[in-house]
Amino acid sequence: MAETLNLDTLSAAQIASGIAAGEFSAAEVADAALAAVEAREPEVQAYLQVTPELTRAAAARVDAARAAGEPLPPLAGVPLAIKDNMNLIGTRTTCASRMLENYESPYTATCVARMLEAGCLPVGKANMDEFAFGSSTESSAFHRTNNPWDTERVPGGSSGGSAAAVAAGEATLALGSDTGGSIRQPASLCGVVGMKPTYGAVSRYGVVAFGSSLDQVGPFGRSVSDVSLAMNALVGAGKDPYDCTSQDCPVDFLEHLNDDIAGRRVGIIPAFMEAEGLMPEVKRAVELAAEKLVDQGAELVEVELPHLDAAIAAYYVIGPAEAFSNLARFDGVRYGYQEPMCATLAEQSSLSRAHGFGQEAKRRQMLGAYLLSSGVYDKYYYAAAKARTLITRDYAAAYQKVDTILMPASPRAAFKFGEISDPTQMYLSDMYTISLNIAGNGGISVPVGLGEDSQLPVAVQLQGPAFRDRDLLMFARAVERGFAxxxxAPALSVAPGFAGKGGERA
Structure with missing residues (x-):
């Protein structure tokens, strides 16, 4: 049997440097990544589409550049999973919905293009909750994705496929989108690092919109260093002229990654640590993370966010309202599934949407339609907008006192499929993440080990001021050091049962 490269223990930087040094080729990395997917995917189901032709073509370009003596990009040969709400020429972009089941990407999203320009190998399109509506990847129209740590449990959502692909060693890096926690919550449940950058730091051009004032693209990786490399690729090229919310962020996210945090102030919100629904093992993990930061010289400071109780309510007004507006285009005429044999255009549009959208997508659009209706808009949407302003001010006031805020990423470890059937209870899965999208600041989930009770991954979340994402990564690295x-090595790596499977040298 031919010798196969094992990528499970290699970081993104090690893969790129190994190719540059001639220790192995990008083609070998591509073969190893695809072999791992073939071996592990039946149990994980992280992908909706695997793209071996694109993977090998990208590897061939890297190997040709090295053979020609050209300098290689920083992520040369690194396998990448891409959430299926991001366009990539040569793939379908389905948003895990029957509505877009056969939609061929007409162009490549800026965030994807930047990762490919940095040398990544596109392995495939990752599964997700339909149109990013969910916290468990159970609302995908095609199949569920299983948590690699326990395949009877959810990987989180909506970027569950991206998180699971990294946790199972089916990709080294992945892209997700975060509207209310859809990167940080699945990262927590799958035991990987997941970052939601400041709103505007990463272009959203080519990403199918859910909530345009809330959505943000970000990376997954198995270490803070890998996520920092991905952030350099996503942000380093500067403002995207195709996204009016895109901003210039001319920083190197690796430059101060290992800086000393002595004298830095870390905020703790006491009310958050006593919230209903917070599992004891998660609370203990946050408390231990705080101790690890203090051991490195940080100072703990209690802060308050007085209007944070309004965050979930405000989110479930603003989010559905924007979703209703954004998804109105999928009517079976301009885009999407088209119901055949209808007598009128109105009937065709109505039936196309009825049969093309899943239950959660319909629920959120109907809620959005109601919230934007005459007489209701003034009562709820204006109130949500005011709450958003107050929450943003609360954060600004807190960051006058502290450099970062430490809290849970998810109130619990991964739950079993079907365990949460009440939509309102599912919405509470994002109780610690939603406020950040409301304010537009950056946040990151860092795994700290296995929970004492569940023996499943638990994580902490760090939040920071807008456009201070480099500092946020520095604090995340400090947490990672504390639990290394x-x-x-980071506290968690490829999930047991998957490490080496399909990627061992034989």
Whole structure:
């Protein structure tokens, strides 16, 4: 049997440097990544579409550049999973919905293009909750994605496929989108690092919109260093002229990654640590993370966000209202599934939407339609907009006192499929993440090990001021250091049962 490269223990930087040094080729990396997907995907189901032709073509370009003596990009040969709400020429972009089941990407999203320009190999399009509506990836129209740590449990959502692909070693990096926690919550449940950058730091051009004032693209990786490399690729090229919300963020996210945090102030919100629904093992993890930061010289400071109780209510007004507006285009005429044999255009549009959208997508659009209707808009949408302003001011006031805020990323470890059937209870899965999207600041989920009770991944979340994402990564690295093993490796790596499977040298 031919020798196969094992990518499970290699970071993104190690893959790129190994190719540059001639230790192995990008073609070998592509073969190893695809072999791992073939071996592990039946149990994980992280992908909706695997793209071996695109993977190998990208690898061939990297190997040709090295053979020609050209300098290689920083992520040369690194396998990448792409959430299926991001366009990539040569793939379908379905948003895990029957509505877009056969939609061929007409162009490539800026965030994807920047990762490919940095040398990544596109392995495939990752599964998600339909149109990013969900917290468990159960609302995908095609199949569920299983958590690699326990395949009877959810991977989180809506970027569950992206998180699971990294946790199972089916990709080294992945892209997700975060509207109310859809990167940080699945990262927490799957034991990987997931970052939601400041709104505007990463272009949204070519990403199918859910909530245009809330959505933000961000990376997953198995270490803070890998996520920092991905942030350099996503942000380093500067403002995207195709996205009017895109901003110039001329920083190197690796530059201060390992800086000393002595004297820095870390905020703790006491009310958050006593919230109903917070599992004891998650609370203990946050408390231990705080101790690890103090051990490195940080100072803990209690802060208050007085209007945070309004965050979920405001989100479920603003989000559905924007979703209703954004998804109105999928009517079976301009885009999407088209119901055949209808007598009138109105009937065709109505039936196309009825049969093309799943239950949660319909629920959120109907709620959005109601919230934007005459007589209701003034009562609810204006109130949500005011709450958003107050929450944003609360954060600004808190960051006058502290450099970052430490809290849970998810109130619990991964739950079993079907365990939460009440939509309102499912919405509470994002109780610690939603406020950040309301304010537009940056946040990151960092795994700290396995929960004492569940023996499943638990994580902490760090939040920071707008456009201070480099500092946020520095604090995340400090947390990672605090929980690292004796060899300095992150607390968690590829999930047991998947490490080496389909990627061992034989």
């Amino acid at each position: 093993g004796a060899d300095g």
